[in-house]
Amino acid sequence: MLAEIITIGDEILIGQIVDSNSAFIGKELNKIGVDVYQITSIQDDKQHILDALEEAKNRVDIVLLTGGLGPTKDDITKHTICEFFGDTLIQNDKVLQHIEALFAKYIHTPVTDINRMQALVPSTSTVLMNNFGTAPGMWLEKDNTVFVSMPGVPFEMKNLMKDEVLPRLQEKFDRPFIIHKTVLTYGLGESAIAKKIEQWEDDLPSFIKLAYLPNLGRVRLRLSARGIDEKLLIDTIENKIADLHAFIGDIIVGYEEDESIELMIGKILASRGQFLAVAESCTGGKISQSITAYAGSSSFFKGGAVTYATQSKTDLLGVDRDLIKQYTVTSNEVAKAMALGVKNKFKSDYAIATTGNAGPSKGDGDVEVGTVFIAIATPDRVFSEKFVFSNLRERTIGKAVNKSFEMLFNEIT
Amino acid sequence: MLAEIITIGDEILIGQIVDSNSAFIGKELNKIGVDVYQITSIQDDKQHILDALEEAKNRVDIVLLTGGLGPTKDDITKHTICEFFGDTLIQNDKVLQHIEALFAKYIHTPVTDINRMQALVPSTSTVLMNNFGTAPGMWLEKDNTVFVSMPGVPFEMKNLMKDEVLPRLQEKFDRPFIIHKTVLTYGLGESAIAKKIEQWEDDLPSFIKLAYLPNLGRVRLRLSARGIDEKLLIDTIENKIADLHAFIGDIIVGYEEDESIELMIGKILASRGQFLAVAESCTGGKISQSITAYAGSSSFFKGGAVTYATQSKTDLLGVDRDLIKQYTVTSNEVAKAMALGVKNKFKSDYAIATTGNAGPSKGDGDVEVGTVFIAIATPDRVFSEKFVFSNLRERTIGKAVNKSFEMLFNEIT
Numbered sequence: 001m002l003a004e005i006i007t008i009g010d011e012i013l014i015g016q017i018v019d020s021n022s023a024f025i026g027k028e029l030n031k032i033g034v035d036v037y038q039i040t041s042i043q044d045d046k047q048h049i050l051d052a053l054e055e056a057k058n059r060v061d062i063v064l065l066t067g068g069l070g071p072t073k074d075d076i077t078k079h080t081i082c083e084f085f086g087d088t089l090i091q092n093d094k095v096l097q098h099i100e101a102l103f104a105k106y107i108h109t110p111v112t113d114i115n116r117m118q119a120l121v122p123s124t125s126t127v128l129m130n131n132f133g134t135a136p137g138m139w140l141e142k143d144n145t146v147f148v149s150m151p152g153v154p155f156e157m158k159n160l161m162k163d164e165v166l167p168r169l170q171e172k173f174d175r176p177f178i179i180h181k182t183v184l185t186y187g188l189g190e191s192a193i194a195k196k197i198e199q200w201e202d203d204l205p206s207f208i209k210l211a212y213l214p215n216l217g218r219v220r221l222r223l224s225a226r227g228i229d230e231k232l233l234i235d236t237i238e239n240k241i242a243d244l245h246a247f248i249g250d251i252i253v254g255y256e257e258d259e260s261i262e263l264m265i266g267k268i269l270a271s272r273g274q275f276l277a278v279a280e281s282c283t284g285g286k287i288s289q290s291i292t293a294y295a296g297s298s299s300f301f302k303g304g305a306v307t308y309a310t311q312s313k314t315d316l317l318g319v320d321r322d323l324i325k326q327y328t329v330t331s332n333e334v335a336k337a338m339a340l341g342v343k344n345k346f347k348s349d350y351a352i353a354t355t356g357n358a359g360p361s362k363g364d365g366d367v368e369v370g371t372v373f374i375a376i377a378t379p380d381r382v383f384s385e386k387f388v389f390s391n392l393r394e395r396t397i398g399k400a401v402n403k404s405f406e407m408l409f410n411e412i413t
Numbered sequence: 414m415l416a417e418i419i420t421i422g423d424e425i426l427i428g429q430i431v432d433s434n435s436a437f438i439g440k441e442l443n444k445i446g447v448d449v450y451q452i453t454s455i456q457d458d459k460q461h462i463l464d465a466l467e468e469a470k471n472r473v474d475i476v477l478l479t480g481g482l483g484p485t486k487d488d489i490t491k492h493t494i495c496e497f498f499g500d501t502l503i504q505n506d507k508v509l510q511h512i513e514a515l516f517a518k519y520i521h522t523p524v525t526d527i528n529r530m531q532a533l534v535p536s537t538s539t540v541l542m543n544n545f546g547t548a549p550g551m552w553l554e555k556d557n558t559v560f561v562s563m564p565g566v567p568f569e570m571k572n573l574m575k576d577e578v579l580p581r582l583q584e585k586f587d588r589p590f591i592i593h594k595t596v597l598t599y600g601l602g603e604s605a606i607a608k609k610i611e612q613w614e615d616d617l618p619s620f621i622k623l624a625y626l627p628n629l630g631r632v633r634l635r636l637s638a639r640g641i642d643e644k645l646l647i648d649t650i651e652n653k654i655a656d657l658h659a660f661i662g663d664i665i666v667g668y669e670e671d672e673s674i675e676l677m678i679g680k681i682l683a684s685r686g687q688f689l690a691v692a693e694s695c696t697g698g699k700i701s702q703s704i705t706a707y708a709g710s711s712s713f714f715k716g717g718a719v720t721y722a723t724q725s726k727t728d729l730l731g732v733d734r735d736l737i738k739q740y741t742v743t744s745n746e747v748a749k750a751m752a753l754g755v756k757n758k759f760k761s762d763y764a765i766a767t768t769g770n771a772g773p774s775k776g777d778g779d780v781e782v783g784t785v786f787i788a789i790a791t792p793d794r795v796f797s798e799k800f801v802f803s804n805l806r807e808r809t810i811g812k813a814v815n816k817s818f819e820m821l822f823n824e825i826t
Contacts, residue, residue: 013449014593015440016626016635020431022454027428036426038461041435041452048450070625071604107602114604132805153627155805180427189520191484191527212483213424214566222429278719284705285698288719292697295773295806303725306691306701308716312759316718316729346725360708390519392545393708395568 001175002037002060003029006052008068008077009152012041021066021157028161033175033226034062044068049080057145062169067152069135071114078120081149085140087122092136095119095127099134128164132156137164146172177230181237183221183244184253186261186406190214193221197247205236216398217406218261253409261405262290268412269300269350276408277346278304279317279338279353281329282372286401287352302346307338313355317341330355330367332384335375339384343377350412351377352404353384358396372400376407414588415450415473416442419465421481421490422565425454434479434570441574446588446639447475457481462493470558475582480565482548484527491533494562498553500535505549508532508540512547541577545569550577559585590643594650596634596657597666599674599819603627606634610660618649629811630819631674666822674818675703681825682713682763689821690759691717692730692751692766694742695785699814700765715759720751726768730754743768743780745797748788752797756790763825764790765817766797771809785813789820 005022012019019041026036037060042048049068056063068077082089096119103111118134121127128137128148133156138149148165150157185193190212194201201210207227213220223240225233241255253261269276278287278301288304291297305316310329313319319337327333338353356372370391375384385407389399418435425432432454439449450473455461462481469476481490495502509532516524531547534540541550541561546569551562561578563570598606603625607614614623620640626633636653638646654668666674682689691700701717704710718729723742726732732750740746751766769785783804788797798820802812 010622011624011626011635012436013439013452014443014635014637015436015438015449016595016624016633017628018431018433018436019452023425023428023431025428026426030427036428037456039426039432039452039454043450070627071607109602109605112604112608114607132803155803155808182429189522191525192522194484194527195525209423211424211429213429214483220429222424224427275722280698280701284710285693285701285717285719286705288693288698288721289702292699292719292721293807293810295771297697298721301721303721303729304698304719305729306698306705306717306719308701308705308711308714309688309759312716315760316716316758345729346722347728358708388519390545392568394706397706 001034001062001173003034003062003064004037004056004060005039006056006063006065007039007041007152008044008049008065010044012067013043021152021154024154024158025064025066025161028166030178030180032166032170033178034169034173044076046076046080046083049077050084053081053084053147057143061145061173063145063147064165065147065149066157069118069149069151071118071134077149078122081138081140081147082122085122085124085142087124089120090123092119092121092127094129095121095136098129102134128160130156130160131163132159139165139168176226176228177233179225179230179233179237181223181241181255182259183223183241183255184259184261185219185221185248185251186217186253186402186409187251188219188248190219193219193248193251197244200240200243200247204240207233208237208240216395217402261402261409263294265405265409265412266291266294266297266300270296274349275300275302275346276350276352277302277342277348279342279351280304280306281308281313281338281355282358283354283397283400283404284308286397287354287404290401302348305342305345313338313341317345328366330357330371330373332373332375332386335373335384336377336382339375339377339382349379350408352408353377354400354404356396356400358393358400359391360393370396372396374400374404374407376404376411378411414447414475414586416447416475416477417450417469417473418452419469419476419478420452420454420565421457421462421478423457425480426456434565434567437567437571438477438479438574441579442475442582443591443593445579445583446591447582447586457489459489459493459496462490463497466494466497466560470556474558474586476558476560477578478560478562479570482531482562482564484531484547490562491535494551494553494560495535498535498537498555500537502533503536505532505534505540507542508534508549511542515547541573543569543573544576545572552578552581589639589641590646592638592643592646592650594636594654594668595672596636596654596668597672597674598632598634598661598664599630599666599815599822600664601632601661603632606632606661606664610657613653613656613660617653620646621650621653629808630815674815674822676707678818678822678825679704679707679710679713683709687762688713688715688759689763689765690715690755690761692755692764693717693719694721694726694751694768695771696767696810696813696817697721699810700767700817703814703818715761718755718758726751726754730758741779743770743784743786745786745788745799748786748797749790749795752788752790752795762792763821765821766790767813767817769809769813771806771813772804773806783809785809785816787813787817787820789817789824791824
């Protein structure tokens with residue numbers, strides 16, 4: 001069972017938006033045993049769309065289109081789809097009512113003709129109601145290939161996929177079993193891990209594939225097993241993962257696809273009734289933001305201070321002014337004082353603090369660009385470590401955030 | 414002059430990573446007058462790679478490949494490229510020395526055979542040195558089509574593009590002029606803007622294209638002019654933008670491609686020697702993080718407090734406990750007190766504060782999911798407004814962040 005994702009819109013090709021939709025669709029299809037053979041991003045151009053639809057029809061069983069359904073004039077997708085199916089557009093009354101209701105509740109401006117045109121759909125299509133937006137999804141079939149057109153707005157597309165598209169695909173197609181298991185590691189690079197697990201990897205059966213997915217000091221190992229005997233797949237993958245412990249058990253954080261080290265920290269602290277607080281200088285709020293991106297973070301996260309200006313480290317966290325003078329603001333000593341300060345202010349059990357220089361130019365401190373001091377305060381002690389991450393701002397911030405979670409994780413496990 | 418981007422790797426197709434590389438490449442090519450005709454993401458499979466290379470060769474002049482060059486075993490790209498070009502792999506000594514130097518400086522583990530294999534390149538390729546990683550870029554040509562293979566790690570690829578690939582493409586190919594101009598707006602939706610500028614849009618000359626790029630309450634209008642007379646393109650696009658003011662001048666924030674409302678706020682405050690501080694509850698650090706993502710934010714940003722727990726609003730910001738009891742923690746009154754508190758603590762001129770419930774379940778307050786109170790403190794006054802954004806956590810946080818910048822922007826302009 002093969003699928004192709006086609007994203008339509010010049011904005012992807014000229015790079016004004018990143019195509020996050022395809023990743024979501026790929027992940028969801030994979031879970032139900034549908035393989036994505038190719039993702040194709042094409043221009044908002046009639047002939048190009050027609051060519052892509054025809055080519056995809058000959059390659060795969062399922063074609064999922066996103067984009068090109070917005071209310072404004074740069075969108076020609078719907079008319080082109082109609083032409084491909086030799087169909088005509090008709091008004092769908094249920095969609096029109098839905099558009100009018102959405103405008104009344106959230107948008108508070110009059111419904112325009114441009115909006116009303118979104119209720120036009122190909123006459124032979126099955127309309128998939130879009131509860132979160134005005135453009136409906138459309139399901140069509142041609143020569144045994146299913147085509148589904150969805151709007152490109154991510155949260156609208158996501159909900160259409162979950163509520164309408166995936167259930168229909170599962171009902172229509174027989175699919176093999178695909179079992180994925182992800183192993184989240186930290187602290188070792190891709191090639192170092194590869195060397196440690198070489199023997200284990202060589203012994204994988206042919207129906208299991210392994211991929212390395214590195215990201216700023218965290219490497220995910222993804223095992224994918226495919227076949228018709230679901231029990232065999234599950235048993236084999238679980239045995240292989242159990243075996244893996246002997247090779248890299250010390251750097252494994254978790255096993256869930258959406259797991260992360262911050263989520264694991266949260267689960268552990270919440271289960272113990274303990275709390276975390278964070279003081280950030282050079283990471284600028286990204287540690288707090290990474291934690292609060294998860295629902296339920298209030299069960300273990302008290303909050304944080306983004307003490308960007310040097311003075312605020314004293315005013316908010318009570319860091320001794322003389323300490324800053326003596327050691328400079330970017331130092332292990334100040335990082336430790338920040339961690340203790342924020343732990344005290346927020347009455348938490350643990351604290352993380354960062355101070356350093358993410359660059360591109362030297363700041364209040366006098367350390368080289370890319371230097372970050374990370375301190376961890378626990379119920380019993382406080383310590384800090386110095387790192388030199390990189391000469392790129394975004395990368396230094398990202399690595400400092402990941403490293404600080406690693407250090408805390410080591411303390412609580 | 415047409416290009417195709419091919420990304421290689423199962424991890425994109427099964428959705429474990431989002432393809433942000435293609436957006437970057439598309440943007441950079443566009444700036445130098447190269448059109449991206451298609452982006453194709455394919456499996457890490459020999460035949461699929463060979464097919465994609467052959468098809469792309471017949472479609473375009475330039476093929477840029479990313480991915481499939483990591484040190485571990487899931488990567489077969491380099492051997493397949495060799496086969497496509499009828500070439501063999503040879504060791505490049507300069508690359509090998511570079512790999513050894515990188516390990517010595519940043520990685521501190523021994524260089525393995527797997528790492529050394531990264532110094533193997535097709536014998537007829539021009540090696541493009543990758544200063545930020547171990548896998549080199551490779552430039553090859555076949556039947557008048559240029560092929561460039563780059564590693565998939567974003568910052569490595571970006572630097573290779575800037576330092577090596579773009580200059581070579583500019584030297585090799587004659588290209589038309591492409592002028593882009595982006596107009597950043599806020600506060601009005603896509604269709605409402607379309608209605609306001611309908612007449613203006615109808616009057617655009619045929620060599621200028623307009624696209625609407627909406628994102629959580631901000632809409633970018635992108636004008637693209639293409640032709641051989643650079644002056645005509647620039648003059649026409651500037652005149653059209655000047656005309657646009659009569660239609661939507663009141664909602665225009667800026668005109669630079671990478672501009673954002675937070676960057677504009679920063680420029681204005683820095684030029685006046687004024688400072689901002691931020692108190693975040695439901696936005697969890699994302700406002701601070703959005704500001705500090707930009708280098709130079711210390712020239713106007715004092716810092717912030719992420720007062721996630723109710724108690725911390727009192728402990729850190731001095732919000733009156735009785736006020737919280739009287740109005741609940743999610744209220745205009747508490748938002749205003751938070752803004753004044755953080756402004757006072759950080760000794761700033763302006764402050765933003767947020768409190769609300771991003772969901773998915775009800776928190777300490779008793780407002781419905783998606784409700785956010787945003788307060789702005791200025792040198793003279795403080796005010797707060799209530800919003801109901803959505804029933805999706807990520808979307809509510811994103812919209813609250815954007816809305817808070819809008820409100821502050823209105824105060825300082």
